[in-house]
Amino acid sequence: MLNLIFEIRNFGSLNILSDKTGITLDRLKSLSDELSEATMLEVQKLSSVLKMSVEFLTSENEKYENLNFLFRKSFHDKRGDALANRFSHLVGNSFEIMEEQHIDYSLLRSMMGARENSYENAFRLANQFRYIMGDEKGLSPLVNLPQIVTEKLNCILYVTDLGKDIDGASAVVEGIPFIFLSPRFKPRMLFTLAHELGHILNHHSLESDFALYDSNLNAMSRTTNLDESFANAFASNLLLPETGVGVALKKIGDIFKIKNEHLGDIEILYLSRIYGVSFEVAAMRCEDLTLLPQGGAKSLYNHIKVNHHNPEQRAKQLNLPERPQINFPQVSPNLTKLAIEKIRKGTISLGKASEILSIPISHIMNQNL
Numbered sequence: 001m002l003n004l005i006f007e008i009r010n011f012g013s014l015n016i017l018s019d020k021t022g023i024t025l026d027r028l029k030s031l032s033d034e035l036s037e038a039t040m041l042e043v044q045k046l047s048s049v050l051k052m053s054v055e056f057l058t059s060e061n062e063k064y065e066n067l068n069f070l071f072r073k074s075f076h077d078k079r080g081d082a083l084a085n086r087f088s089h090l091v092g093n094s095f096e097i098m099e100e101q102h103i104d105y106s107l108l109r110s111m112m113g114a115r116e117n118s119y120e121n122a123f124r125l126a127n128q129f130r131y132i133m134g135d136e137k138g139l140s141p142l143v144n145l146p147q148i149v150t151e152k153l154n155c156i157l158y159v160t161d162l163g164k165d166i167d168g169a170s171a172v173v174e175g176i177p178f179i180f181l182s183p184r185f186k187p188r189m190l191f192t193l194a195h196e197l198g199h200i201l202n203h204h205s206l207e208s209d210f211a212l213y214d215s216n217l218n219a220m221s222r223t224t225n226l227d228e229s230f231a232n233a234f235a236s237n238l239l240l241p242e243t244g245v246g247v248a249l250k251k252i253g254d255i256f257k258i259k260n261e262h263l264g265d266i267e268i269l270y271l272s273r274i275y276g277v278s279f280e281v282a283a284m285r286c287e288d289l290t291l292l293p294q295g296g297a298k299s300l301y302n303h304i305k306v307n308h309h310n311p312e313q314r315a316k317q318l319n320l321p322e323r324p325q326i327n328f329p330q331v332s333p334n335l336t337k338l339a340i341e342k343i344r345k346g347t348i349s350l351g352k353a354s355e356i357l358s359i360p361i362s363h364i365m366n367q368n369l
Helices: 003-009 014-021 025-032 040-050 062-072 080-098 119-132 145-152 186-203 226-239 242-256 265-275 279-288 296-308 311-317 333-345 350-357 361-365
Strands: 156-159 166-173 176-181 210-215
Touching (some): 003 025, 014 040, 062 080, 062 166, 080 166, 119 186, 119 226, 145 156, 145 186, 145 333, 166 186, 186 226, 242 265, 265 279, 279 311
Parallel strands (some): 156 176
Antiparallel strands (some): 166 210
């Protein structure tokens, strides 16, 4: 089946597609039912609206159908159809760039395989990750996690609009690990990235295809789902190591001359800025470490909302230091580099690379083409 037919059938509303492309509803139905073939002009119009390349839409691609089925299995309702198409398109395009490339996943493999959803394993795996990355003492912020994931572990990372309900997704397809993030408040994205990394290390295998998505990750609530509970615990331990939290809170107490034994919003707000996470994540981590009583994190958060609108506003009022910079690439730099190599060899054009990666030509040219 042509990818074009597949995309038309799964767009959601042919009426909307007709309005956006200017192609009549009857004509779209005819194309969808394979009663006629699309003209090049129609393909170009559909390419523009669907944001998919002409070459992709006009190719026979059994692999794409298999990809679509893989992602569709992760969703339990119709809203997942468009997202499954989106994921399949991004993965399919990545394969087009990575074909005949050998990628070293030995570092990633060294941390995979436990498949145990206990808190102890989450703690062990987070500490192992930090040790391998050179932070044996467990003190340093991991605001460079996007770079570690893409440049050292060689995961393919996409920051792309997944809709208001989906925060992130992870997958392994033909031995290649993928992570997808919705653009959000960057400290929230950092936690989602660590959460998806937890899924890849503990729930995926590079030997079998697998995909899952995470909707509305709420740092202030606890889940009964064992896989999700593990991923949350791993992310919290990774981004806020127990030793580092203890050292940071002591220094914060010294700075503000705080003698109260109980933590307040000032300490947690400062802690969240040191480690690049949201107030909610930092507060829940303190609760997990019994530095706050059960329910204390939510109580502090609600107090801030009522009196200061939100944690960031409260931090500004306290004149706390600025947050550290967290840089999320729209597309993995390793994928962009492979595209540049192909451009230099003349196997694809600059425009084609831009189309495949869904990034502006200027972005590729800025990579020292």
